[in-house]
Amino acid sequence: MALELYWGSGSPYSWRVQLALEYKQLAYESRLLQFSMQEHKSPQMLRMNPRGRVPVLREGDFVVFESLACLLYLDRKYPEPPLFGRTPEEAATIMRVICEYQSYAESHLMQIVSAAFFETIDERAEEVTRATHIVAGEARTIEARLSGSDWLVGDQVSAADLVVFPGIMLLLRAMEKREAGDLRSRFLPLETTYPAISRWIRRVAALPGYERTYPPHWRDGAPRG
Numbered sequence: 001m002a003l004e005l006y007w008g009s010g011s012p013y014s015w016r017v018q019l020a021l022e023y024k025q026l027a028y029e030s031r032l033l034q035f036s037m038q039e040h041k042s043p044q045m046l047r048m049n050p051r052g053r054v055p056v057l058r059e060g061d062f063v064v065f066e067s068l069a070c071l072l073y074l075d076r077k078y079p080e081p082p083l084f085g086r087t088p089e090e091a092a093t094i095m096r097v098i099c100e101y102q103s104y105a106e107s108h109l110m111q112i113v114s115a116a117f118f119e120t121i122d123e124r125a126e127e128v129t130r131a132t133h134i135v136a137g138e139a140r141t142i143e144a145r146l147s148g149s150d151w152l153v154g155d156q157v158s159a160a161d162l163v164v165f166p167g168i169m170l171l172l173r174a175m176e177k178r179e180a181g182d183l184r185s186r187f188l189p190l191e192t193t194y195p196a197i198s199r200w201i202r203r204v205a206a207l208p209g210y211e212r213t214y215p216p217h218w219r220d221g222a223p224r225g
Helices: 012-023 043-048 067-077 088-117 125-147 159-175 178-187 195-205
Strands: 003-008 028-033 056-059 062-065
Touching: 003 012, 012 067, 012 159, 043 056, 056 067, 062 067, 067 159, 088 125, 088 159, 088 178, 125 159, 125 178, 125 195, 159 178, 159 195
Parallel strands: 003 028
Antiparallel strands: 003 056, 056 062
């Protein structure tokens, strides 16, 4: 049965699964949904995911949603190359890095992104300032990790890279917005502020199939590291 991926352009959660499919060189049918037309909340999609969110991965009669669950399914079903390491120790470290990002950085990063995209930075100044301080601190942690390694865990791409990368790219895109204003100086220019992260972004972008995962509506003037 063919793999089918239902996704939306610019969704960092969809992007994680796209990167995994390409990294594993798996054939799949791409089902791009238009958020503007609420296609992710169509009756067909709600039958597969009652939450009406993407990504949704289907293989035959089996359907899985939530990006981390999709990554785990792909890694168990198609174990080479591995996303969660080859030993219990590697798997635990990869999951720890993912949990750290999700617990301490992701929600604050999304606050910044939301404020920039919806032009509410001034109205949410205190919230955005606090979120920026937290995200900058977590970025320094990621920078330190990448200063000693090409990838977030070990010497190969892992699920940790695929989970964190789209969020950072979304933040960089938000910083390109005029409304980002003084926030830019906390993160840009990336090659000066976070040089190891900048090099890591270029390594991810050099992976086979990366261009097929790049959000279609970002192609004009979007940040690439």
